[in-house]
Amino acid sequence: xxxxxxxxxxxxxxxxxxxxxxxxxxxxxxxxxxxxxxxxxxxxxxxxxxxxxxxxxxxxxxxxxxxxxxxxxxxxxxxxxxxxxxxxxxxxxxxxxxxxxxxxxxxxxxxxxxxxxxxxxxxxxxxxxxxxxxxxxxxxxxxxxxxxxxxxxxxxxxxxxxxxxxxxxxxxxxxxxxxxxxxxxxxxxxxxxxxxxxxxxxxxxxxxxxxxxxxxxxxxxxxxxxxxxxxxxxxxxxxxxxxxxxxxxxxxxxxxxxxxxxxxxxxxxxxxxxxxxxxxxxxxxxxxxxxxxxxxxxxxxxxxxxxxxxxxxxxxxxxxxxxxxxxxxxxxxxxx
Amino acid sequence: xxxxxxxxxxxxxxxxxxxxxxxxxxxxxxxxxxxxxxxxxxxxxxxxxxxxxxxxxxxxxxxxxxxxxxxxxxxxxxxxxxxxxxxxxxxxxxxxxxxxxxxxxxxx
Numbered sequence: 001x002x003x004x005x006x007x008x009x010x011x012x013x014x015x016x017x018x019x020x021x022x023x024x025x026x027x028x029x030x031x032x033x034x035x036x037x038x039x040x041x042x043x044x045x046x047x048x049x050x051x052x053x054x055x056x057x058x059x060x061x062x063x064x065x066x067x068x069x070x071x072x073x074x075x076x077x078x079x080x081x082x083x084x085x086x087x088x089x090x091x092x093x094x095x096x097x098x099x100x101x102x103x104x105x106x107x108x109x110x111x112x113x114x115x116x117x118x119x120x121x122x123x124x125x126x127x128x129x130x131x132x133x134x135x136x137x138x139x140x141x142x143x144x145x146x147x148x149x150x151x152x153x154x155x156x157x158x159x160x161x162x163x164x165x166x167x168x169x170x171x172x173x174x175x176x177x178x179x180x181x182x183x184x185x186x187x188x189x190x191x192x193x194x195x196x197x198x199x200x201x202x203x204x205x206x207x208x209x210x211x212x213x214x215x216x217x218x219x220x221x222x223x224x225x226x227x228x229x230x231x232x233x234x235x236x237x238x239x240x241x242x243x244x245x246x247x248x249x250x251x252x253x254x255x256x257x258x259x260x261x262x263x264x265x266x267x268x269x270x271x272x273x274x275x276x277x278x279x280x281x282x283x284x285x286x287x288x289x290x291x292x293x294x295x296x297x298x299x300x301x302x303x304x305x306x307x308x309x310x311x312x313x314x315x316x317x318x319x320x321x322x323x324x325x326x327x328x329x330x331x332x333x334x335x336x
Numbered sequence: 337x338x339x340x341x342x343x344x345x346x347x348x349x350x351x352x353x354x355x356x357x358x359x360x361x362x363x364x365x366x367x368x369x370x371x372x373x374x375x376x377x378x379x380x381x382x383x384x385x386x387x388x389x390x391x392x393x394x395x396x397x398x399x400x401x402x403x404x405x406x407x408x409x410x411x412x413x414x415x416x417x418x419x420x421x422x423x424x425x426x427x428x429x430x431x432x433x434x435x436x437x438x439x440x441x442x443x444x
Contacts, residue, residue: 043381047381047384047386048384048386120380120381120387121380126388126413126414126415127415128415128416129415129416129442159415160413160415161412161413162409162412162413184412184415184417185412188412189405189408189409189412190409214415246415248413248414248415249388249410249413249414251387251388251389252380252381252387252389266376266378267378297382
């Protein structure tokens with residue numbers, strides 16, 4: 001177990017979460033940032049690092065990845081600490097009003113203020129609409145391949161047509177006793193070389209490739225033992241399997257935040273625009289994850305929200321001190 | 337001015353069709369028009385074809401432009417997409433789209 005103590009725990013290392021470190025740092029508050037992704041930057045790093053952004057003040061054009069690098073440079077004087085690659089799971093309020101934030105990996109962060117800057121939420125596997133599929137989750141149905149050895153000498157059906165499905169088909173072909181890829185389409189838009197490799201493996205009989213098909217049903221008694229594949233929407237046949245792995249990409253979900261007692265509206269956290277506080281005292285939500293009348297999901301709006309949040313959080317972290325607004329032009333940046 | 341407005345129809349679960357007026361001169365996507373008319377369509381990524389939460393099935397339409405590679409890739413990876421699936425964020429509102437009928441697909 002890894003225990004950390006800080007002033008503010010920021011959930012989400014996207015641009016708004018990073019800028020919140022800066023605004024908090026100006027007010028001499030220490031931050032620890034947690035993110036489920038293995039790198040900082042959120043969507044900007046994961047999804048569109050090479051895309052230009054045009055509405056950041058002072059930057060006529062900036063690549064998303066470069067904006068993240070600049071934000072890292074901007075917050076460096078405040079020496080934030082990070083837990084990356086771990087999804088936040090629980091938020092426990094303590095008797096003194098402080099919080100313990102804990103992750104799936106057991107990291108615990110003790111803090112006085114929690115700032116949720118979770119953007120679109122956490123990205124979770126997109127699940128196909130198959131009746132009773134959830135009954136077999138962990139009992140033959142998996143949505144990602146964490147340990148390929150688990151599938152050695154097993155009968156496995158993969159489903160999907162994207163890069164992930166192609167890559168794992170190629171990888172698992174050498175491990176599984178019987179590997180089938182079921183794909184809804186007739187072609188693959190994943191990396192051309194991966195698609196070509198899968199097609200040639202199918203021709204050589206190393207894998208079974210079933211196109212224009214869906215896995216329509218899952219069967220078993222406590223554990224998966226077969227799936228029904230529907231070919232061209234009308235010809236079903238059954239395949240005996242040990243594992244079924246649907247690989248249909250990721251979809252953003254609110255995730256465990258849903259269970260933290262926060263007021264929600266359509267998958268977003270309701271906040272007071274005075275300071276972007278939530279209905280739970282000491283918990284703030286900034287950036288794309290919050291909602292209020294007139295909300296604009298823009299990075300620059302998230303930056304503004306971070307500034308107001310920090311002023312309000314100051315009163316919690318330093319209840320005996322009076323907040324005085326100071327311009328960086330007057331005092332510069334004072335390292336923490 | 338009237339020529340700058342087209343009509344898009346949204347097919348509901350009960351079979352009704354709701355008409356929506358869409359301006360053609362504002363650079364909007366069908367997703368943005370649907371959101372502006374308060375249809376339940378998350379469109380979480382804001383129109384970058386990366387979340388597929390604006391997935392629609394086109395029930396009736398004039399000829400539509402072919403999906404871009406990004407859109408086609410996303411549609412191909414959706415488990416419940418149909419041959420007529422599109423991401424509404426990638427459909428630009430223009431005069432040729434007049435009379436488009438879509439069904440909002442359940443969130444992926």
